[in-house]
Amino acid sequence: MTSLIPQSLMDRLELVKSEVVLVEEVDNWFLMNSWIPVVSIVVAYLFFVLYWGPRWMADKKPYQIKNILIVYNLVQTLYNAYIVAYLFIPGVPTYLWNHSCVPLPIEVHPHWFAFCEACHLYYLSKIIDLLDTVFFVMKKKQSQITFLHVYHHAMMVLTSWGLLRFFKGEQAIFVGSLNSLVHVVMYSYYFLAAFGPEVQKYLWWKKYITKFQLIQFGLMCLHQVCLIMFECQMPVVLTYYITFQALVMVVLFGNFYYQTYVKKNK
Template sequence: MASIVNYYKDLMYNRNDPRTQDWLLVSGPGPILTIILLYLYFSVSIGPRLMRDKKPFDLRNTLIFYNFTQVLLSMYLVYEGLMAGWLYDYSYKCQPIDYSNNPQALRMAHAVYMYFICKLIELLDTVFFVMRKKQRQISFLHLYHHAVMPICAWIGVRFVPGGHATLLGLINSFIHILMYAYYMLSAFGPEMQKYLWWKKHLTSLQLVQFSIILVHNMQVMVTDCNYPKVLSFLLIVNAGLFIYLFGSFYVANYQVKRENVLIAREKSKITNGMIKSNGYTNGTVTHDYARSYKSD
């Protein structure tokens, strides 16, 4: 037991980046773990119980403002990630961490910290679902994604605020520009639905994102790169898990659903043909199936 405690102390307080150790919420794991546990408790227990006998909140203006802010923050993170290294100086094959006080290295460290703060702000996604009584939206994938990303970002700020793994934040922030733009437009109401045909492509982009992250970190494992291989291995495992979860979501919500719609349309044609052969029409049934297909 003593050896475990000593290893923990050595890891937390001797192998961390001294530049970031006193930044807000970064001094130790206690604050971030407390936030995540409270988030999970609110999302699956106390939140739904508080809303059980209440009407859903109308958060239209709040959601428009929130999602617009997220778009701006994501654009800022993409810009900072590019300017701090990935556009000019960083190597996509192997990028060690610069722990110096070089202005460029500090700029990347601050970008990683801002990414961490944004992951905490994104916990509001779930809070808004609870307040709107959209509990079906709070899936295992949703909770896992929102709980794990702040912890990953905290590890980045505490130990590796720069280098190879920051490509993850750059790509993720780019995806979030599109994602929160979609959420912002959908918050305006049903009249915007005709412009939101590209929803399923967001999931496709998520799958591409995690595939890039997986391959990008595999390079560290097979090359002599001065970057923590343990961290790269954990990112590979996490990316693989996300590929499985998002892939399952895509198949269930788009491929299977579309196949069911096509089957329903074929049944409708058969039913229409049988009824018409008996001297009747079935305009109502045809309309209902068409309306169902259009809504998907």
């Protein structure tokens, strides 16, 4: 029976079969198979930082976690740098340049699996980022637990999971790599600041981190708009979603910058 099927069609069927196997493998990675674990993590996070945590700390002194913060911020710096390093795998820059608008099909994509690995590492980094707010609670710094902070952290966990689960591909590589680069700079600052006032007095570049974040969101918007203008073969739903979230972040971070650095100086 199979002899009646043209060889070209047989080859195509084998490619489709291998594509399905690859997609299923990615979908079965850690915390990827179902929406229940990731939603549970976000719900537990919101419950702790907005309700139970502040009440638990109400009659306690702030925890002295200087050494924990030093290690945590160093790990975050190195982890995000490792994600950025995926951009420099041999052949990846050339591929992204040549196929930034019309990507190759998965079955002949030379770097598809590496992109998925980078996205998975990025997704896990967003879960680790939730510890930022947990540490604020433990240090009784409720003023830093703002709507911007909580919304950004919770949204990034859900978005990065949904992106890898349903929109595997290079569309998120620019966004994720740029965000990880920002986090390298940000957590480097936090790492140094955790040593205390004797080091903090030399850290004059704090406000430039927020500027860097604003530039990041502007570049994200520009990237997605270019995908639309050039009618690139990317999921248009994801394009509009990323654009919308980037604009929301521009508004929220812009307001934070104004309130913290411009208005306060006036």
